[in-house]
Amino acid sequence: MLASGNSKNLKSVTGIMEQEQHERNRGVVKEDLISELPEELLLHILSSLPTKRVIATSVLSKRWRSLWKMVPKLEFNSNFHYTHQFSENVGRTLFSHKAPVLESFHLKVSGRYSQSRACDEIDIGVWTEIAFERHVRELVLELCSERCVRFPISMFSFSTTLETLILKYSVLVDVPSPVCMKSLRTLHLESVDFKDSESIRNLISGCPNLEELVIYQCYRKDVVLTFTIVAPFLKRLVITDYFVGSENGGYVINAPSLKYLTLKGVSHYGCCLIENVPMLVEAKIREVSYIANENIVGSLTSVKRLFLDVSPLEIKFPTDSIFYQLVHLKMHTRREEWWNLLMLMLNSSPKLQFLKLTDEKRKFRKRGLVGRKWIEPKNVPECLLPHLKMFVWTRYRWESELEKEVATYILKNARQLKNASFSRRPIHSKEHHKLEERCKMVKELDGVVRASSSCHLVFVVDSVE
Structure with missing residues (x-):
């Protein structure tokens, strides 16, 4: 991997690669200098590009034909595909991919595909299962659909590599029993739906080494929820909640290692109990109001x-x-x-x-x-x-x-x-x-x-x- 100080060189090399591809498309034949670089460096360069453009490099030469299959980052966006093509493209790419470890897998489903297919749970389930089989370390699932897709939580019990999980929008978090995600360090839950308070408790308690938790709520179904956050190694907690709360719901936070806390928009809940935060360095309390008896x-x-x-x-x-x-x-x-x-x-x-x-x-x-x-x-x-x-x-x-x-x-x-x-x-x-x-x-x-x-x-x- 390149050192962080070489980021400018990486951009320069990426620019050269894109220029060479453009000239090849125009029929201009020049000496191929990029292809002479070590494979490790080429994979690092390709990791900085969207997956669609990475796959396009396979036409450059014989050296590039299968190189994209080893790139450890995959990103799919349904906005860039026709409805009937998106599912096929994602499936074909995942089944052809050969990298032993998948550093990150980003899936954004919206636009025409989400309207016509309603974010097919079968597709989402298959794709995420393949990602877990490839030892994915970062998983980002962003779904925009008329109905929520139940996230396949059962897979977590089989994952020993997932470090970052980001769920956005039309995702239903349903965790009927405790899970085990010892490797998870970062968890973002942004405008997702929760089946009940028990699902929240089971999910967070199943991440014993969690260090960063972000919860963003601006709208959800009429379900009374209590967010119980018991995390012994949590260092950063951000809660933004613009949902008008219920006297029977609220937040209960027990995080003895917490250093950074942000509470914003939390209003009209029955409780917002913060316990055991002796190591707190910074706290931001904004627009919090009318919390009963707290x-x-x-x-x-x-x-x-x-x-x-x-x-x-x-x-x-x-x-x-x-x-x-x-x-x-x-x-x-x-x-x-x-x-x-x-x-x-x-x-x-x-x-x-x-x-x-x-x-x-x-x-x-x-x-x-x-x-x-x-x-x-x-x-x-x-x-x-x-x-x-x-x-x-x-x-x-x-x-x-x-x-x-x-x-x-x-x-x-x-x-x-x-x-x-x-x-x-x-x-x-x-x-x-x-x-x-x-x-x-x-x-x-x-x-x-x-x-x-x-x-x-x-x-x-x-x-x-």
């Missing part, structure tokens, strides 16, 4: 970097929890009463060193600001005295009195602050009347008597609106 933020006290895009009105906050390891906090300022959540976090994070406030949306949501005011706390949070060194506020709303008060408070109390940066949206030609007001804001903030005499204040204009 304390999501309070279960993350071991985290070192935390991003919050939630409202304290929609999620419970652990008033008695302390984030002893938290050094980096990023918070969104577009949620209701975000400033109260900020103070709760500052009071609970004694070692915080970096604070970033941001509004990544182009238009600020004013809902929640009317009738609500910033109330300066009586006691200064401990982190502002000896630890906070960096304060960044992107898309700072200079016309907001509330944001001005929050910024002033931090500047007046952060004794070890080294840098404070504020970015604002640009003023367009039709808004020249606002220029004077903005200049006034800059002077006011610059004139604040800062607790840190070494604090460097910077004002930046956003380059993207």
Whole structure:
């Protein structure tokens, strides 16, 4: 295999190969330099090309006639075939393929084939069975059909090589009994259907060495599900769930080795219980709301970097929890009463060193600001005295009195602050009347008597609106 530093050379050689094939098609005869390369290098080059183009190289010369059969990567897309040809082409290619180990097998079924054949389960079953017989290491199954195809889970018990499994869209995950996939390290379940909660439990518990799990749900049938995730070696977990949950469903996570966690869109579930995550390095909690009787933020006290895009009105906050390891906090300022959540976090994070406030949306949501005011706390949070060194506020709303008060408070109390940066949206030609007001804001903030005499204040204009 080529070293990673030779990627540019690989692209160059691939380009030469494609040019030679083009010239042969035009009837131009030139010295064949590519064919003189070692077979290992040629197979590596072919592995970077789509399977359809790899097979096309068989007409180049006698040397290339059977070379494609040893390429360890196969990729099929029904969009590139006529309906009656796709099944034949996939089957013929798989039966002719001779590579002892199949590094990856990607199957995308959509368009005309999925409409006419409804993603025939027999075809899918045969193709995946052949892939498992070839000791496949990465399997990606992307099906777009009017009905779901039941994935042949029974094959997992016979696989000792599968390391990555990615299932997308019209796939039904039905696992009536525990499976055994000791080699699986990465599992992505994106917009698939699950028969029941037991299928989820059996699938994940059957992957004892799982290190990365991605769950994406935007729509599913009306089935109450509890995602039980017990994974002793899981390091990265990403859950994006825009399905309106049920009080009888939710997430239960037990991952003692977890380092990176993302929760997004999880809403209206009966539970979202996160247990036993002592090694957590980074957590992102976005748009999570109305979880019954649970304390999501309070279960993350071991985290070192935390991003919050939630409202304290929609999620419970652990008033008695302390984030002893938290050094980096990023918070969104577009949620209701975000400033109260900020103070709760500052009071609970004694070692915080970096604070970033941001509004990544182009238009600020004013809902929640009317009738609500910033109330300066009586006691200064401990982190502002000896630890906070960096304060960044992107898309700072200079016309907001509330944001001005929050910024002033931090500047007046952060004794070890080294840098404070504020970015604002640009003023367009039709808004020249606002220029004077903005200049006034800059002077006011610059004139604040800062607790840190070494604090460097910077004002930046956003380059993207």
